Structures are given as structure tokens and as C-alpha cells.
Amino acid sequence: xxxxxxxxxxxxxxxxxxxxxxxxxxxxxxxxxxxxxxxxxxxxxxxxxxxxxxxxxxxxxxxxxxxxxxxxxxxxxxxxxxxxxxxxxxxxxxxxxxxxxxxxxxxxxxxxxxxxxxxxxxxxxxxxxxxxxxxxxxxxxxxxxxxxxxxxxxxxxxxxxxxxxxxxxxxxxxxxxxxxxxxxxxxxxxxxxxxxxxxxxxxxxxxxxxxxxxxxxxxxxxxxxxxxxxxxxxxxxxxxxxxxxxxxxxxxxxxxxxxxxxxxxxxxxxxxxxxxxxxxxxxxxxxxxxxxxxxxxxxxxxxxxxxxxxxxxxxxxxxxxxxxxxxxxxxxxxxxxxxxxxxxxxxxxxxxxxxxxxxxxxxxxxxxxxxxxxxxxxxxxxxxxxxxxxxxxxxxxxxxxxxxxxxxxxxxxxxxxxxxxxxxxxxxxxxxxxxxxxxxxxxxxxxxxxxxxxxxxxxxxxxxxxxxxxxxxxxxxxxxxxxxxxxxxxxxxxxxxxxxxxxxxxxxxxxxxxxxxxxxxxxxxxxxxxxxxxxxxxxxxxxxxxxxxxxxxxxxxxxxxxxxxxxxxxxxxxxxxxxxxxxxxxxxxxxxxxxxxxxxxxxxxxxxxxxxxxxxxxxxxxxxxxxxx
Amino acid sequence: xxxxxxxxxxxxxxxxxxxxxxxxxxxxxxxxxxxxxxxxxxxxxxxxxxxxxxxxxxxxxxxxxxxxxxxxxxxxxxxxxxxxxxxxxxxxxxxxxxxxx
Numbered sequence: 001x002x003x004x005x006x007x008x009x010x011x012x013x014x015x016x017x018x019x020x021x022x023x024x025x026x027x028x029x030x031x032x033x034x035x036x037x038x039x040x041x042x043x044x045x046x047x048x049x050x051x052x053x054x055x056x057x058x059x060x061x062x063x064x065x066x067x068x069x070x071x072x073x074x075x076x077x078x079x080x081x082x083x084x085x086x087x088x089x090x091x092x093x094x095x096x097x098x099x100x101x102x103x104x105x106x107x108x109x110x111x112x113x114x115x116x117x118x119x120x121x122x123x124x125x126x127x128x129x130x131x132x133x134x135x136x137x138x139x140x141x142x143x144x145x146x147x148x149x150x151x152x153x154x155x156x157x158x159x160x161x162x163x164x165x166x167x168x169x170x171x172x173x174x175x176x177x178x179x180x181x182x183x184x185x186x187x188x189x190x191x192x193x194x195x196x197x198x199x200x201x202x203x204x205x206x207x208x209x210x211x212x213x214x215x216x217x218x219x220x221x222x223x224x225x226x227x228x229x230x231x232x233x234x235x236x237x238x239x240x241x242x243x244x245x246x247x248x249x250x251x252x253x254x255x256x257x258x259x260x261x262x263x264x265x266x267x268x269x270x271x272x273x274x275x276x277x278x279x280x281x282x283x284x285x286x287x288x289x290x291x292x293x294x295x296x297x298x299x300x301x302x303x304x305x306x307x308x309x310x311x312x313x314x315x316x317x318x319x320x321x322x323x324x325x326x327x328x329x330x331x332x333x334x335x336x337x338x339x340x341x342x343x344x345x346x347x348x349x350x351x352x353x354x355x356x357x358x359x360x361x362x363x364x365x366x367x368x369x370x371x372x373x374x375x376x377x378x379x380x381x382x383x384x385x386x387x388x389x390x391x392x393x394x395x396x397x398x399x400x401x402x403x404x405x406x407x408x409x410x411x412x413x414x415x416x417x418x419x420x421x422x423x424x425x426x427x428x429x430x431x432x433x434x435x436x437x438x439x440x441x442x443x444x445x446x447x448x449x450x451x452x453x454x455x456x457x458x459x460x461x462x463x464x465x466x467x468x469x470x471x472x473x474x475x476x477x478x479x480x481x482x483x484x485x486x487x488x489x490x491x492x493x494x495x496x497x498x499x500x501x502x503x504x505x506x507x508x509x510x511x512x513x514x515x516x517x518x519x520x521x522x523x524x525x526x527x528x529x530x531x532x533x534x535x536x537x538x539x540x541x542x543x544x545x546x547x548x549x550x551x552x553x554x555x556x557x558x559x560x561x562x563x564x565x566x567x568x569x570x571x572x573x574x575x576x577x578x579x580x581x582x583x584x585x586x587x588x589x590x591x592x593x594x595x596x597x598x599x600x601x602x603x604x605x606x607x608x609x610x611x612x613x614x615x616x617x618x619x620x621x622x623x624x625x626x627x628x629x
Numbered sequence: 630x631x632x633x634x635x636x637x638x639x640x641x642x643x644x645x646x647x648x649x650x651x652x653x654x655x656x657x658x659x660x661x662x663x664x665x666x667x668x669x670x671x672x673x674x675x676x677x678x679x680x681x682x683x684x685x686x687x688x689x690x691x692x693x694x695x696x697x698x699x700x701x702x703x704x705x706x707x708x709x710x711x712x713x714x715x716x717x718x719x720x721x722x723x724x725x726x727x728x729x730x
Contacts, residue, residue: 594726596661601653 016120122148176224183217226258243346283316344375351445392467425513637678644671
């Protein structure tokens, strides 16, 4: 089994290095094909491992020693257990699909080879993240995905906005990673190990406040990666990257790493239910907060990004309330339908010549039938209509909140479910229905290559069946490792009222969205100039506030440091030293006038000085030593 | 009056000082060689004297080596001097300034 583990882990790395060899060359089709093939090998290996884990085994290997100094011993160790194999499947399925899709999507891009190199490197980092058997290995993967995310958001580096967004994402993540690193240090300091099994076995013996701080610091790390409030602004700006990147990194895999961390560290969070409650509350807040921003946005990709943010909030509610398996389940289901949604958006973008405003589209279902079906399917799954994936995973989170008697969270999440359905179908209605507004802009849409649609098909199938078919086997498998809690509402009447009520509410929201946007788009000037609309449209003015509160003072501080400290103190000191040396040389170079007798005089002077020094030092040395005796 | 080690060392020092002054003051290259010889032989006197008084022959052996090296040095030096004189007709130190820094 170990060989499959190594294939699953290293095949993406091989693909990345191979494509990287041709990074500076123009497009070569085989780099994409080979990278995709290696990803498929990784997927097959993951599937074999999944089969193995389903029979009740786990694989744990120690590849080699990494750090061994004194008591510190950290190996390159990898573990395939019920949780990591779930993540491996999600990562390898989505990334294989995205790789194949990208062959078509990036077909006319100059950086084709470079793109595949980065994308496969990302998958490798993600695999390290999910498969590591210790926190430091997880951290390395964590940083690796951060780096690849930076490379890919700024993939079109000639665009100012893309480089800006890449840097924003990177810097925000650094802030969170610092907290995570502190958490890891605290763990090592108090427990003397970073291996999962050792840490989780001993964490309960620590004093309460230390566990609390470890939990908080780790969660701040997760907040950065999963773009939770207040570190959320980078995710929407990250949509500057190519769309397959958004699908793979900023919807399905990397942003869920924070959820994975909380799920993985569940023995720590089980000890501190208060922190768990805080996580759940923040999650519910973000779910609502992001969904409201998605309601009015006019950028197709940003709407989907806010939707991702909102769904991450759902996952944190589940994880915070101790329903770790539910969080992981929603992570999986969400990865499938959200990646599908993004890839569909990519098709639309190509057809619309990179136009992102859905108000300039419309009626695309005629020319883009396949994409229309896929995106509708993904939106239905996202809205949580029976029997698609979202129904099983998202409604389960609602039930968790209800059963755990957090009725406020439940209400917030229920309302958010309605908002989710509304903005998803607002998008679908604007893009695919109504009159063809894009004709005014002289755009004639065409469907994407058929192999891209075939590549998306597996995700569509998974978005339909992932909830219904996988729930029971997934539950049975993953509860070997995670707390096996079932969330049943014992009163049958309540259960049915809730389920049907939620469904009706969601369907009503969908109908409203269709009604409002599917026919003709009327722009209501009164609403749009209203305070609430402006607040939502400007993302609660948070980017502006950050700009005013952090960026501008920081710029001022930097300028001050540059002009006052750097130029007047540091540079002046260095220049002064150089000046003294230069002047000394300038003054003394007359010594070397080439005249032998004056040189001889200098030599004699030097000799005398050395003699005097030798005598003086000998005398001094003797004096000190004699005294000591 | 008995001649002691001190006398020899004083002689050696005086000779060394004369040699140093010669090295510094002389402008004639030939005189410079003489001054160098005085310096070397001042050291030789010191070595031979100390060697004798300590009963250790290492110093005297070194004196021999120095004499041999001084001889060869003078041979080479005089050869160069003659070449220089043939080329320029002078052996004045102040004119040898081609090694200006």
C-alpha cells in the first residue's frame, strides 16, 4: 500500500517538475496531457487507498528523518486514515478534472506550460498538507499551497490588479500563519512533540488555558486560509486568477484547508467547547455576511467566491459545534458542486470574451446548452434541493444547529440558505435566461470544447449523487476516527416540518430569483441608490476601511522610515564610514610616491612601532600574569 | 676591563642604528648596499655573541647562513646596479620613481 501512497503524493510533483522544464517555452500540448495523466495516476492511487481504508486499515509511513536535534524529532511522515483519504479523494478528483479542463481553457495562453507546472505543484502541496502525520508537515503543505495560490492568482502578472490581488492574498495569509505557527510552538513547548497521535493522546493533560490558546491560535491560522472574517477580503480579489484556479484552489481545496485543520485537530477542540462555540458563531456570521454581499454583486466570479465564503461559514458552524464529520462531509460535497459552478463560469467567461458582468449576458442557454445544464445542476445542489448533494450536507448542518439547541445559529443559517438559493439562481437567470443583452456588445457566444464538458461531467455526477450515495458509507468510515455523533430530531413532526419547510423556503427563493431576473432585467434606481444596497455593493465598505485604517497609515509609516530613518540615519552612517576610509586613502596615497628612500623611512618607522608594541605587550602580559600568580 | 656580553650587544645596537640611519639618509644606491651590510652584520655580532655566552651554537650557525645570504644578495644587487648604471648613467635613488602609487 505504501507504493500507492507515494504515487498519490509524488505524481503531481513529477508532473509539476516536468511541466516546469518547459516553463519558458511557448505552448506544448504534451505538458498539459502528461500533468493530467500523472494527476489521474494520483487519483487512481487515492482510490485504491480509499478501498484499503474502507476495509478498516490505515497506512502510516515514515519516509525519512526531517529534523532531529536534541529532543526534537520530526520525520517526513505520512498517514492515510479515514480523514486524510477523504481529503485525498476530493483533491485528486477535483484537480484531475480541473487539469483536463485547463487544457482547453488555457489553450490560447502563452503561459500554458507554466500554468500546469504551478497547478500540479499546488496539488502536491495540498497532498502534503492532508497526508502529513504531524503539524509541521501540515504547515509546510500549508505554506506550499499559499505559495502556489500566490503564483496562480498573479498568473497574469502583467495585469496590475492580478499582482495586487496575489500580494493581498499572500500577506493576509502570512498574518494568519504567524498565529498558526505560535499555536504549533505552544504545542511543542507543552507536549514535546508535533506528531498527531502523541499530541492528541496527551492534549487533555494540559491546563485549560493552554489548550484554549492553542485552539485559538490554530483557528486564526485556519481563518486566514479559509478567508473567514476579518481576513476574508483576499478571497474575492483572488478571482483575478484564471478560472480553473478559482475552481480548484479558491473553491474546492485550499480554502477548505482551514476546515480540515479544525477537523483534524478535533481532540483539541473537543476539550474547549467555548472556543468551538465562538468558531460556530463566527461561521454563522460569515455565512450570512458573505451571502448578503453576493446578493447584489455584479461580478459573476465574485458572486461565486462569496458563495464559497458563505459555505465555508457553514462548515465552521458544524466543526465548531463538534459535528466534525458533518463539516468534512459538507466540505466534500461543496468541493464537487462549487468546482462545477466555477468551471461553468469559466466557459461563460470564454464565450463572453472575459466579460464578467451577468447583466451584460442573458439568454445563453440557447448557445451553451451543456454549460447551462451543469451550472443549473450545481446551483440546485448548492441551494440544497432534494436529492442533490447540498440537501444532505447543508441541511445536516442546520439539523446539527437545531439539535445542539443553538436556535440563533439555526435561524441565521436557515435565512442564509434562502439567500444562497436566491443569489445562485439570480446568477443562473441573468446568464442563461432572458433576452440576449450581449448582442448589443457585439459578442457571439460559442460553447466550450466538448472535451471540457466531458471533463466536467464527473463533477456533475458527483454533485448529484455525493449526498445520497456516499452519506452512509462515508459516515461508517470516517467515524472510526472522528466522534460518531448522530443528529436526529426525535420528534417526527418537527423533523418533517423542518425538512419540508426548508425545502419550500429555498424553492420560494429560487422562484423569486427566476421571476425577478429571468425575463427582462429592470433596474430599480430607487433600490440601488438606497443605503442598504450601497452598503452591500461596496462589501460593507470593509476593503475601504482596511485601506484607510491599515494600508494608508502603513504607507505613511514606510515613507517616514524611508526618508527619516533610512536616509538620514542608516545611509548616513554607512556613507560616513565609506567617506572616512576614502579620505584616509586620499590623504595617505602620497606615501607611495615611488621614492625608495622615503619608502625605506616608512619601513623603519613601522619597524620601530612594531618593536615598541611588542615590548609594551610583553611587559603588560608579564605584569598581568605575575599578578595572577 | 673584561669584555662582557653587554659590550657586544651595545656594539651590535650601535652598528644597527648606524645602518638604519644609512638606509634612511643615503641617496646613493651603492651606499645603500653598504648600509644594508652594516645592518646584517650588526645582527651577526649579536647572534655570535649570545651564542658564545650561552654555549649554544645555533646562533653562530645562523650567523653563517646570514653571511652566505648577504653575499648572494650583494652579488645579485650589484649585478642589477651595474645594469641600471649602464642604462641611465646614474645610481641616484630619487630618480627611481617608476613604482609610484
